[in-house]
Amino acid sequence: MTNSSSSKKHGQDQPELSGPTPKSHRTKMGKSEDTDKKNLGKKLKDVEISVPIVYGNIAFWLGKKASEYQSHKWTVYVRGASNEDLGAIVKRAVFQLHSSFNNPTRVVESPPFELSEAGWGEFEIVITLHFHSDVCDKPLNLYHHLKLYPEDENSSMSTKKPVVVELYDEIVFPDPSEAFLSRVQNHPAVNVPRLPPGVTLPPPIPVEDASKRRKGDTKDHPLSQWFTNFSEADELLQLAAARQQVQAHIAKLRRQISLIDGQHHQYFKSSSDQ
Amino acid sequence: MDAKDILGLPKNSFPALEKKSRPHKESHRKPDGISREVYALTGGVPPLMPSLDSSQLKKKPPSHEKITWQWLPFTNSARKDNLQLYHWVRVVNGVPPTGDYSFAKYNKSVDVVKYTDEEYDKYLTDPMWTKEETNQLFDLCQRFDLRFIIIADRFPSSRTVEELKDRYYSVSRAILIARASSTGDVATHPLVKEPYNVSQEIERKRALSMVLSQTRQQERRDEEVLVEAKRIAELRMPAKAVEESQLAPSNAGAEVTGRAVPGETASPSNAQLPSITFPDNASTLASLRILRVYLRTYALDQMVQATSSSAGPRTVKRIEQTLLDLGVNLKPRVPTKAVCAEHLELRKEMLTLLNLQKQVQYKEAEGSPFRDGSYNEAPGTPKDWTFIPDTMNFGGERVSKKDQKRKGHGHPSSSAHKRPRKKASEF
DSSP states (O other), X not given: OOOOSSOOOOOSOOOSOSOOXXXXXXXXXXXXXXXXXXXXXXXXXXXXXXXXXXXXXXXXXXXXXXXXXXXXXXXXXXXXXXXXXXXXXXXXXXXXXXXTSSSOEEEEOSSSEEEEXXXXXXXXXXXXXXXXXXXXXXXXXXXXXXXXXXXXXXSOOOSSSOEEEEEEEEXXXXXXXXXXXXXXTTOTTOXXXXXXXXXXXXXOOOSSOTTTOOOOOOTTOTTGGGOOOOOHHHXXXXXXXXXXXXXXXXXXXXXXXXXXXXXXXXXXXHXXXX | OHHHHHHTOOOOOOOTTSOTHHXXXXXXXXXXXXXXXXXXXXXXXXXXXXXXXXXXXXXXXXXXXXXXXXXXXXXXXTOSSOOEEEEEEEEETXXXXXXXXXXXXXXXXXXXXXXXXXXXXXXXXXXXXXXXHHHHHHHHHHHHTTOHHHHHHHOSSOOOHHHHHHHHHHHHHHHHHHHXXXXXXXXXXXXXXXXXXXXXXXXXXXXXXXXXXXXHHHHHHHHHHHHHHHHHHXXXXXXXXXXXXXXXXXXXXXXXXXXXXXXXXXXXXXXXXXXXXXXXXXXXXXXXXXXXXXXXXXXXXXXXXXXXXXXXXXXXXXXXXXXXXXXXXXXXXXXXXXXXXXXXXXXXXXXXXHHHHHXXXXXXXXXXXXXXXXXXXXXXXXXXXXXXXXSOOSSOSSOOTTTXXXXXXXXXXXXXXXXXXXXXXXX
């Protein structure tokens, strides 16, 4: 599997959440619930959790079957950058479509967070991500301009090759709660940095019934062949090279400035001697 | 406009604030009903909201009535002396208008409380005030409609305005409460609800006069202090929100209290404040943390804005152009934490580079009176090299841009560097 993407910090390779909570464990927690509840609200400083995501759309031209009002079939989605399950972080996603659609507010309650429709027009879709209660109580908005027609006007549209627009971004939680931290510490979709030494987290409490959930990752998604693989390596290389050049030039200029200063000093001296 | 006509000068077009048809329209048309000269008084532009429909201006008064004007006597109910004066009256069909003198309704006065002697003895005695003085005060209040400045002026013994006001209001209040059948009735009366506070009034007026009499310099200094305080307060606020209840309550004095004590407001005693020397980064980070969740691209955007806030728009454009020349995306395609950090650092370094270039330019300019000789001789002098236009031509003095490889540094440039140095030592 092509997994050379950006999540570099996750621990063991655990595809699922940390295991099911047996009933006995639950009752034990019930006793010390109060202190746990207090701890759940506690936040760690300088620990930033980031979730790399990719969002965008894939649009297929319907070719012969296209009608005036439905020329394309498209899917807009938000997925984990490495196609991991976002359900541990995102509770639901709301896609706000153009008002000409029936029920333009589409709510997707479980991963994969995607929406398919048919239409003819390009417009801005607002994707609102609502997180689980221990993650963040404020939703986050993503703005995506639906793209149906290829960039190059002259290229012919094909029913086999879709128009794909994907954007990489990362959701950052600057002040995660301990509960969230402990829950996703080893989750593959989440980047959790190394914790400061001596910090222990309370045992994780799952936010949903693990048995009820079906697979939410997009690794075997029907459209996965069109997914882009975002790698930071190229960009880092480019940036490093650019920085090197700039730094070298800065050094040169600094030398030059000290040279000029030296010369001025000399001239001042010599002219005053005259 | 007519003068221009006479002189044969072209009319200048009015600024195109309105629609396109406007300048075309106003020189050819004017609303009917007003003469052209009158219309021109308004600048030739019709008023935004016509106060009078221009069609009304040429209307004739209703002609089915017979109107005459007669010189008739009248009385004014506001007067107490039955004086009869005369004035012109518009008579319609022989019937003079009825009703009181139209200005009588403006004769309003204040209801000054009138107390009896018993009431005075029962409720209103005061060590500072004699009965006579109080009576005089109330008489003056009645005569002058509570204009205390005048009352204070005419008051026989010298009392300050505040003292008079205090006496008047407390007497009125006491009477009001005494006469009320129950306290509940008058509880909403403004006199009862908010009694006159002498000391506060004195203080307030003093502060006001201080403000009024401030010299310009003092005003400027106060402004600066306030701006500083506001800035500190803003810096403190995100840090405060993040720290939650950790801050001592004294630090809540981020609010500006009275201008009378400007010294207090400028006290940055809070050591928890992120260093003021880097307000950009720290405060951006702090404001990001308040959001509790944000996108990496948004964060990068904020940080970039913060760093380029010190640079002008032209500089920012140059940085962006240079980024493109170096093959760097203006907005990273894969904005991970590392990539964003590198991107930000790169931008900062470019800003430094541009500033250094400017510095070199200035220094060269400074030095030119002394270096007339060497400048004209060496073809590849630093002058050419550093007066790089927008792109970064690294080694290239006269090398054409096409040949210029991006990664090619300047070995040629270092030799050019050496040449003027030699020249300089010759002097």
